Amino acid sequence: MxxxxxxxxxxxxxxxxxxxxxxxxxxxxxxxxxxxxxxxxxxxxxxxxxxxxxxxxxxxxxxxxxxxxxxxVPSMLWGDQKAQYSPYLSRRGNSMRLHQGILQEGYNQYHANVHDENSNPHGIINLGTSENKLCFDLLQKRVRDIMIYLFNMLQIDPAMLQYPDWKGHSFLREEVAKFLSDYCRSPKPLKPKNVVVMNGCGSLFSALAATLCDPEDAILIPSPFYGVITEDVGLYSSVKLHHVPLYSQVPTGSDVRPFQLTVEKLENSLKEAKKEGLNIKALILLNPHNPLGEVYSSEEMISFLEFAKMHKLHVIVDEIYMLSVFNETDTFRSVLSLDGLPDPQRTHIIWGVSKDFAMSGMRVGMVYSENRDLVQALDQLGCFHGVPGPTQYQMAQLLRDRDWLNSEFLPENRQRLREAHSFMTEELKKLDIPFLHRSAGFFIWADLSKYLSEKTFAEELFLWRCFLKHKVLLSCGQAFSCVSPGWFRIIFTDQLHKLKLGLLIGSSNLALEGQCTAEFSSNPDQTQHPPPPPFIYIFLSLFYI
Amino acid sequence: MxxxxxxxxxxxxxxxxxxxxxxxxxxxxxxxxxxxxxxxxxxxxxxxxxxxxxxxxxxxxxxxxxxxxxxxVPSMLWGDQKAQYSPYLSRRGNSMRLHQGILQEGYNQYHANVHDENSNPHGIINLGTSENKLCFDLLQKRVRDIMIYLFNMLQIDPAMLQYPDWKGHSFLREEVAKFLSDYCRSPKPLKPKNVVVMNGCGSLFSALAATLCDPEDAILIPSPFYGVITEDVGLYSSVKLHHVPLYSQVPTGSDVRPFQLTVEKLENSLKEAKKEGLNIKALILLNPHNPLGEVYSSEEMISFLEFAKMHKLHVIVDEIYMLSVFNETDTFRSVLSLDGLPDPQRTHIIWGVSKDFAMSGMRVGMVYSENRDLVQALDQLGCFHGVPGPTQYQMAQLLRDRDWLNSEFLPENRQRLREAHSFMTEELKKLDIPFLHRSAGFFIWADLSKYLSEKTFAEELFLWRCFLKHKVLLSCGQAFSCVSPGWFRIIFTDQLHKLKLGLLIGSSNLALEGQCTAEFSSNPDQTQHPPPPPFIYIFLSLFYI
Structure with missing residues (x-):
């Protein structure tokens, strides 16, 4: 031994x-x-x-x-873990294995200690993962109904259990085309042959990066952005992202929005990338934006698409939150609703059921593109990203179910989103925490920089870890490549009673003043760190009232 | 020590x-x-x-x-299609799009014209894709029963619809470990933490290639082999296969089997590969073998594993047909049943539900490996190969259902495999066609070289296309990198009445003597080709009696 x-x-x-x-x-x-x-x-x-x-x-x-x-800030990325090189894996394999996004540490802890009001009341509450848990009751019933149809379907069609068309079963691609035609308000009916279905939008990003870019090519993306896209295009496909930095500070008196994207910023970043020798092949646009919650006007979108056309860049438009816009003041316009895209052969639209239908565990995403070459290339990669036949059938039923969607699910979902958003924003206002007041998505982009002792990413990470120690998982701006420290993405789409329950957890964990300091001091890598300022406790406890 | x-x-x-x-x-x-x-x-x-x-x-x-x-024979690979370079895709994207396996032409035609006895009686009968259609009635009922459980499960566990552990939900990994422990007769219980579940074995090959090899590294594989593995390791992961050629000819009087794999052959190929400057990282073994139907003895497997250990090669053992051995004369021994693997850190076992449970459309495969580094690396790629939560739940129920598996499904499935195999081999014997008489898998590896006017791969492809023209899809040896032309893989796992129906189709298509010649002559690329020999017609018509 x-x-x-x-x-x-x-x-x-x-x-x-x-x-x-x-x-x-x-x-x-x-x-x-x-x-x-x-x-x-x-x-x-x-x-x-x-x-x-x-x-x-x-x-x-x-x-x-x-x-x-x-x-x-390389030290943060790798946390306190020793990055041991495995003799069994290739360099690429080691790189994949050792790769750790900033937030992974949090998710690892979360998965090992998930909060459950009955079985694990002191577990971690996840306000970091963008999932909508507000409408599970509605979905539950419908998914069960759909399964009853599936019974009948299975009796007549063994094809559900056999190898499919790797772009998706034709019945699903037809439903997707109809669905997007209606909900994106396309002037002409969209065509099923332009649809490719894969197991989630991460897979779509990976496959698009592999087919549109060569290894080491790069894609422009305004930052902050949903950070996992870095791994989506990087892990398999070795494609880099080049950030177009957006800033929170705006000239006083101007009508510029914080973090506003402009063509000028895109132009500057493209120039800079070229100077660095990067081969930029595409631009990724998120609309509605994650984590900003921005909904771009069609004029804005057209100007971005025109910029891309001028430079012959592909545009991947991720519209995965398109049906999660919950206030009439914000009107979402899909690029598929435009009368003619500036460069249709280079414009590819992504959507999926993870967000708008609150089913991230279903693993169903889709891309719409008129580019035949691209569809053919994606078809080749489809075998790595296949969706089970019965799941495809269920999803087709769901998309077809307009009565239920329009009269029940979508209005009720919007109503619940609005309420939960309002609850969270009221709490933030009470604490005088600045945030972007938007009405799309499952999150609020909030500026907690006043709680940082120094405006650095090290301090931001320290604050993020402090939340985690106290059983609240958030996403810090650094993980989304935000250029100024202190911004956090807070998910509000969980049941209100769970959010209120957080108060008890927060308080019991904070029973001893200074506990946070003690805990961090026990970590040898953190001994040099000054004790956290007391207002963190205030924030933590008030946060859940 | x-x-x-x-x-x-x-x-x-x-x-x-x-x-x-x-x-x-x-x-x-x-x-x-x-x-x-x-x-x-x-x-x-x-x-x-x-x-x-x-x-x-x-x-x-x-x-x-x-x-x-x-x-x-590059011209065959690309068929008669013009390989147009797309200005929209990267070089890699073009390479993926234009890549066409030899058989793809057949599958494209098949998907556009699938045989159905009612709606499309003159469509193509697929004896090319290795799917078991013999037991759909048994599965149908069971999958429905399982869905009723799923109803109840969905009522209590929303986690099914949320982001999972990317290695697979823990309840499924536990079931897989128990299932493999039992059915592979492992001397010790296998551990759930060594299981990674992905959406199909193609995904597993892709992810294993990416993590064990760097781009342009190579993997040894005895040929002929299930040809799609070339794309599985090549498309995303840029890993090459180096073939270990096996030969049909054996010295008369020796007890060597046709296409027998030996350590000597492995050694020679490895030397040759090194001479070519290839960096060989792993060995792929298929057991039971596709397309040969070989079931290796444990002595043979141990000798291959020892060879790999000596050269520090990883071994990927694909045992996806392990429960589809249908004669008592052949005894399958999983490498997981061995008392200690020679090099457990470099031995990785693949299984899935596509073949043994006849559910290729379900997209569920799994790898068992004691190597923690590898499991961690695969975890990172899991988000691209996720399986829907409800599907994971269904599969766990299926694996748990031992009474049904042992007393109903597996014995009945074996019986039906045996009958269908016997039907097909009798037909081949009547036609005096040599074939490997094995009793595992869904296919027979048959030598049709006597129907070739010249023993070339061009002639083999010509014969394959002739079958396709007459609505029968097979797999030709070239697609499986067989070194001698004329071998075909014939799938026998379809309903007998469908196979018999083939007679009518064959006859009606063959109403005019010489039609095949005429059809081929109309193709400008084939005008130089000599007319096909008349025995092809004989074979086609007799084949379905």
Whole structure:
């Protein structure tokens, strides 16, 4: 036993040494490269490359997946975990395995300790994952009804259990085309042959990145953005994101919105990317936007699409929250409703059932594109992203069920979204916390920077961990590549009684003043850190009243 | 013990040496790059863009995915289709889109014209896709029963509709571990934490290739083999297969089986691959074998695993047909039944419900591996290969349902497999067609080379197309990288009445003697081809009696 333990220890030490050698080596390599690059570039670039050169580069395999903004704070990305190199996996495999988004630490803890009012009342409440839990009762009944249809279907059609068309069964693609025609208010009926169905929008991003880009090509994306897209395009397809930074500060007196996207910003970022030698192939637009909750006007969308057309960029428009706009003041216009897209062969629209139908566990997403070449290429990758036949049948039934959708589910869902949003925004107002007042999506983008002792991402991460220690999982702005620290995405689409219950949990966890400090001090990597300011407790406890 | 420690040390040293070599190599590469960069900085941009323009792109991108054997006959791979390069897709995207397995032409025609005795009696009968259609009646009832449980489950557990653990819901992984423990006769209970569930075995091959190999690394695989594996490891993960050719001819009087795999053959192929500069990372073994129907003895399997251990190769053992062995004479032994695997950290076992439970449309596959690093890496890719929560629940119920499996489904399925196999082999015997007499899987590997006017792959493809023209879809050996032309995989797992119905279709299509010749002559690419020999007609018509 002891021998075994010793052997294990030796192995670990050796792996650590090896990983270090690897890093040193890669650092030397990178230095060589950056030296050459910086010596032959103009002055304006030199400072940038010097900054990069000084970075303690984690390792090429890791860098390969790091989002741009994270490069500035590598230590946070990798948390306190030792990044051990596995001798069993390839470099790519190690890179995948060791890759850890900022929030993963939180999700790991959450999955190990999920709150349940009966069986685990002191578990973690998840206000980090964008899921709508407000309408489960409505869905439950309908999904059961649909299963009864499925019984009958199964009796006559064994095809449900056999290999499908990898773009999706034709009955589902037909329903999707009809559904999008109606709900996106398309001027002409959309065509089933332009629909590809896959197991979730993450798979669609991965497949689109693989088919539109070569490895190391890049895609423009305004930041902040739903951070998982970095992994979606990076893990399998080795495509990078180039951020178009949006800022919270706006000139006083102007009518510019905070974090507003403009064509000028897109132009500047594209120029900058080209200067960096990046091969930009596409632009990703989220509308309604996650995490900002922005709903772009059709004039805005057209200007972005015209920009893309001018530069021959593909545009992937992610409209996955299109039916979760819950106030009449915001009118969502799908790009499919436009009278002619500026560049239809390069415009690809994504939607799925995860958000608007509150079924992220169903794994069903779809892309609409008039580009035949793209549809053919996606077809080839379809076998890796297949949806079970019976699930396709259920989803087709759901999309077809207009009476229920229009008279029951959608109005009731909007009403509940509005109420939950209003509850959360009232709490934020009481605490004098600034936030973007939007009415789309499941989240509020709030500025908690007044609770940071310094406006740094290290402090932001510290605050995020403090929430987590107290059993509340949120998403911090850094994970969404926000350029200014202190912003958090707070999910409001959970049952109100669960949110109120949070008060008890919060209080019991906060029984001892200063506990948070104590807990963090016990972590050796955090000993240098100043004790957290007391208002964090105030926020935590008030948050759930 | 001591010997083991020494071996371990040697292994470590060797790995260290290898890592150092790797670094030196990268250093040299980087030196080259930086030299070029620094010397030609001014011209670099221009030359890069010129280079791209000059590229005769389609051919490179195509070759990148061609299986080894296909390189000899590229014209066949691309059929008569013009391989147009799309300006919208990346080179990788074009390569994916234009990639066409030999059989795809057949599947495209099949999907456009599926035989149905009522609605499309003159459609194509598919004896090419390995699906078991013999037991749909049994499954139908059971899947319906399971859905009734699911109703109740859905009432209490909304988690089914929310984001899951990407390795699979824990209730399913527990069932899989129990199921494999029992049906693979594992000496110790298998552990749920070693199970990863994905949407089909194609996804597993893709994810394993991505995590165990770097792009352009290669995997050994004895040929012939189920040809789609080439795309599974190649499309997303850019991993190549290196074939270990097996031959039909055996020395007369020897007890060597046709197409027998031996360690010697593995050794030779590995040497050859190294000589070619390939970096071989793994070995794929299919047991029971598709298309050969071979069931390897445990002695044979151990010898292959020992070979892999000696060369530090991972072994992916695909046991997807393990419960479809239908004669007592063949005894299947899972490698999970062995008393200790030679190299457990490098042995990964695949199974799924597509074949043994006749549910290829359900998209559920699983891998069992003791390697924690690998399980972690696969977890990262899980979001691209997710299975819907309700489907996971249904599958767990099915695996748990031992009474039904043992007393009803499995014995009845074996009985029906045996009958259908016997029907087909009798027909082949009447026609004096040689075939491998095995009793596992859904297929017979038959030698139709006597119907080829010349023993070439061009002739084999011609014969395959002739079958297709007459509404019978088969798989030709070339698609499975068989080294000798004329072998075909014939699926026998369809209802007998459908097979008999084939007679009418065959006859009506063959009403005019010489029709096949006429049809082929009308194709300009085939005008130079000699008329097909008349015995093809005989075979086609007799085949369905």
């Amino acid at each position: 002891q021998q075994e333990a010793q052997a294990e220890e030796r192995r670990e030490q050796q792996e650590e040494r090896r990983a270090k050698q690897e890093r040193d080596h890669e650092f030397r390599l990178m230095s060589m490269l950056t030296k050459v690059l910086s010596s032959s570039r103009g002055m304006e670039d030199q400072s940038a490359s010097t900054r990069r050169e000084m970075l303690p580069v984690p390792s090429t395999s890791q860098t390969y997946l790091l989002p741009n903004s994270a490069k500035a | 001591q010997q083991e420690a020494q071996a371990e040390e040697r292994r470590e040293q060797q790995e260290e040496r290898r890592a150092k070599q790797e670094r030196d190599h990268e250093f040299r590469l980087m030196s080259m790059l930086t030299k070029v960069l620094s010397s030609s900085r001014g011209m670099e941009d221009q030359s890069a863009s010129t280079r791209r323009e000059m590229l005769p792109v389609p051919s490179t991108s195509q070759t990148y995915l061609l299986p080894n054997s296909a390189k000899a």
